[in-house]
Amino acid sequence: MLATATRIGLRSVASMLAISALAFAIIASMPSDPVDIALRAWNLPATDETVAAMRSQWGLDQPVPARYGLWLSQFVAGDWGRSFRTGEPVIAEFFHRLPLSLAIGISGLALAALLAVPLGFAAALKPNGMADKASRLLSIGVQAVPSFWLGLLLIWLLGVQARLIRPFSGDASSWLLPIFLVALHALGTLSRVYRRDLVEFTYKPHFRTALAKGLSRRQALWRHGHRGAAYALLSAIRSEAGWAIGSTAALEILFGLPGISQFLVQSIAARDHMVLQAYVMVIACWMLLMNACLELAMRRLDPISA
Known part of the structure; x- marks a missing residue:
């Protein structure tokens, strides 16, 4: 039974990694920039400095593989990031x-x-x-x-x-x-x-x-x-x-x-x-x-x- 549980656990971890990578790629390719949506929702001026600061703060200025690696390491450590919409920890x-x-x-x-x-x-x-x-x-x-x-x-x-x-x-x-x-x-x-x-x-x-x-x-x-x-x-x-x-x-x-x-x-x-x-x-x-x-x-x- 222990060997069966170990095999199921390893298979589940591999599935989670595959699902996380696929989901991250799909979500990152979604149309519309969350920065533009946030600027309109919060009535902020759409200046280059503001846009650049928000993209840097949210990590949107990095390539997708780098963003995924950073997100995965933080997610496993218990840091799921902050909500773009509410500003609270996810x-x-x-x-x-x-x-x-x-x-x-x-x-x-x-x-x-x-x-x-x-x-x-x-x-x-x-x-x-x-x-x-x-x-x-x-x-x-x-x-x-x-x-x-x-x-x-x-x-x-x-x-x-x-x-x-x-x-x-x-x-x-x-x-x-x-x-x-x-x-x-x-x-x-x-x-x-x-x-x-x-x-x-x-x-x-x-x-x-x-x-x-x-x-x-x-x-x-x-x-x-x-x-x-x-x-x-x-x-x-x-x-x-x-x-x-x-x-x-x-x-x-x-x-x-x-x-x-x-x-x-x-x-x-x-x-x-x-x-x-x-x-x-x-x-x-x-x-x-x-x-x-x-x-x-x-x-x-x-x-x-x-």
Whole structure:
């Protein structure tokens, strides 16, 4: 297990370096000069001295490879630079907003995984039954309906009509709906993946052997089919983790939550390179960390694959 963890860690570090270099090159080639945008936003005179001083202060007067090397060394040391737009340290802005974004994404995925097991099991226990039809309808419905549209509908129903929640108040109710929407979208897919593996298990000889020994269908599925279905469920969560990031970004803006995705949207128009680069690295770290944790868990469930 230690060798596996080391191999995954080295692969993650190599991926982070490749992602950082590619993202830095793309962001550096974006049209519009952030200095020009800052001068207009701050109502500063566009003199040659002012422009030269700002470009020197932000390191924009150096070649891209030199800027990347300087940025990477500072980033690893914990200096993520300063925001062109706010003038505040980027790392302070992110650490202030990151817990909210992580809470929504991780809580939504965890809730979906928790609910996918009983829903998928009930669907596999009675194919074409009510639970099976409900999980199928949920899987198709959430794929067809955008999360922000469903969020608007829930705000109108629960906030305006029923007055059960206060979505823009900043209290716990403003967190619950985004978490619920992330979980709802992932639940349909995860439950169908779990159900599919259990149904496939029923065609295998050892399932019929378990029935011949006197186990009920429910007992045979849970005792002998759950482990394989859980393996498939973890594999599906890896792909859903990427969707949760994009969904969280849309929901933060919809519900007015001060997460890192909302900060990113505000920084894109200003061509705030430091913020954009830090966001890419944080998201890449999130994806690689989730992938590493889930891969280790999957290897624990299936030691032969290790």
